[in-house]
Amino acid sequence: MKRFLWPLAAFIALVVFLGVGLRLNPREVPSPLIGKPVPAFQLTQLLDADKTISDRDMAGQVWLLNVWASWCVSCRQEHPILVEFAKANVVPIIGLNYKDGRQDGADWLAKFGNPYRVSAFDSAGRVGIDFGVYGVPETFVIDKHGVIRYKQIGPITPEVITDKLLPLIKELNRA
């Protein structure tokens, strides 16, 4: 009986490791940008090509940067939640319209609502690369000093807002 104990223990350890591995999401790659200053950018605004938006415009306040596109299916899923969140007016949300057409993006906002104070128009996806974007939608929380504090990969859910975003924003606003 005792001779089976060691193989059994090894087997259970293996199962535990594999079980944990199955639960991890390989799509969620930790961003090296957390704790680093937000990458500098200056882009035209999606809805007004004559105006620009830059990271410096948001200095001194806590803000969200939400990367979205009209071609992105998961963005549709998160959009109503974002629209609702914007109504609460807790934090300014800046959009980064990523690799999209100006008209496509504008039509999309007209159709589904616009939760963004401003959307930056990044048709070439350059700023997206600077932010390490690889799966839209992505959302960054940036503090008053322009440091990225959190990155949400994939759609925002009500749970993400109550469990992650709201406590963090509250804390950052107090600081």
Added chain:
Amino acid sequence: MHKSILHKLISYTLLPCLLLILSAMPVHAKEAPNVSADPVLEKHVMAIAEELRCLVCQNQTIADSHADLAIDLRNQVREKLAQGMSDRDVIDFMVQRYGDFVLYRPPVKATTWLLWFGPFLFLVGGIFFLGLKLKRRARDLPVVTLSEAEKTRVTALLASTTESKDKT
């Protein structure tokens, strides 16, 4: 009878296959990336692209992948090299944005020691346990003692076999 089988074969397997091939063709045709005219630079770009992981399709390098992001990243690599950045600079540029995960060959550092040396640890552990087991087994082998009757029987048996061998 035969005709209907043939008919079914065509309509259920061959036709869908053909359709699939045809529908895939224009997709491939579209994927002609903006390759620079300079073959030396292009080779250099691909050499670096082989080292970088595509974050959308994670088991491919950005050299292999046709994902939009991979094409964009290849273009970035090409641009940076054309600007005169070194290989190291280009790789660092990617790591700054996407983290170590973007490297197909994980760097050797404190957090990856287990990854790099873990297999050797298992090998050494395995050899150690094998040695232990062999040693124990040699020690625990039962010592067989024969009774007088058995001994005489053994000698008799051995003698008979040698005899029979001598005969032949």
